[in-house]
Amino acid sequence: MPVPADQYFFIDPNRCIGCESCVQAxxxxxxHKGHSMIHLEYxxxxxxxxxxxVVCMHCDSPTCAEVCPADAIKRTEDGVVQTARKPRxxxxxxxxxxxxxxxxxxxxxxxxMMKCDMCYDRTSEGKRPMCATVCPSQALxxxxxxxxxxxxxxxxxxxxxxxxxxTIHTKVRMMVPRETVATHIDVAEVLCHPDEGSxxxxxxxxxxxxxxxxxxxx
Ligand code: SF4
Ligand code: SF4
Numbered sequence: 001m002p003v004p005a006d007q008y009f010f011i012d013p014n015r016c017i018g019c020e021s022c023v024q025a026x027x028x029x030x031x032h033k034g035h036s037m038i039h040l041e042y043x044x045x046x047x048x049x050x051x052x053x054v055v056c057m058h059c060d061s062p063t064c065a066e067v068c069p070a071d072a073i074k075r076t077e078d079g080v081v082q083t084a085r086k087p088r089x090x091x092x093x094x095x096x097x098x099x100x101x102x103x104x105x106x107x108x109x110x111x112x113m114m115k116c117d118m119c120y121d122r123t124s125e126g127k128r129p130m131c132a133t134v135c136p137s138q139a140l141x142x143x144x145x146x147x148x149x150x151x152x153x154x155x156x157x158x159x160x161x162x163x164x165x166x167t168i169h170t171k172v173r174m175m176v177p178r179e180t181v182a183t184h185i186d187v188a189e190v191l192c193h194p195d196e197g198s199x200x201x202x203x204x205x206x207x208x209x210x211x212x213x214x215x216x217x218x
Contacts, residue, residue: 002078003123006144010157012175015139018051022131022140029130037116038131053140056103056116058171064095064104079171080120084113100163160184
């Protein structure tokens with residue numbers, strides 16, 4: 001069964017309290033025993049304890065799959081980008097390097113790229129992803145547009161991201177303040193001005209998930 005078309009995954013980084021319940025729940029998932037496919041990053045480690053949950057954004061045109069020489073990464077018709085499949089994956093790391101959101105991880109022991117597949121075993125049966133079932137602050141929310149609009153009247157979802165000249169649309173939605181006149185998030189803009197003293201990875205993740213210049217299309 002496909003993931004129901006009216007069900008979406010919404011991430012609201014501002015609600016993350018860093019409890020790691022999602023990380024624990026993900027590691028207990030049947031399909032990737034012991035390995036969490038979600039992790040937390042810091043928005044600005046020097047100045048704030050604010051954490052950000054990072055999952056696969058399930059891009060409409062997934063770069064990870066486009067660069068895979070072994071055709072090991074599939075996007076199902078319902079828009080979920082699956083983790084790499086054995087025996088196709090040759091552990092070349094192309095997908096790890098290519099993902100603009102820094103998501104896939106190489107499982108060196110298994111020689112297999114692993115990443116969030118939006119708990120496909122659950123979501124394709126009408127259940128919520130493990131992480132969304134345990135998140136106490138609902139920074140991770142899985143449901144309909146109507147539900148999120150009712151729960152978060154002051155926020156709105158965005159699923160368009162700009163990386164230089166590349167525009168990426170994602171199945172996963174990021175919540176931003178409703179009053180912001182915005183249609184997409186320009187990550188490259190922040191990468192040009194990373195925080196002084198922070199390393200490239202911190203700057204990228206902060207850009208992708210929290211300290212985002214939200215740019216109105218002209
Ligand atoms: S976020 Fe990264 S891993 Fe997920 S679909 Fe997009 S390119 Fe692939
Ligand atoms: S590591 Fe595996 S999934 Fe990733 S690009 Fe290489 S073969 Fe494809």
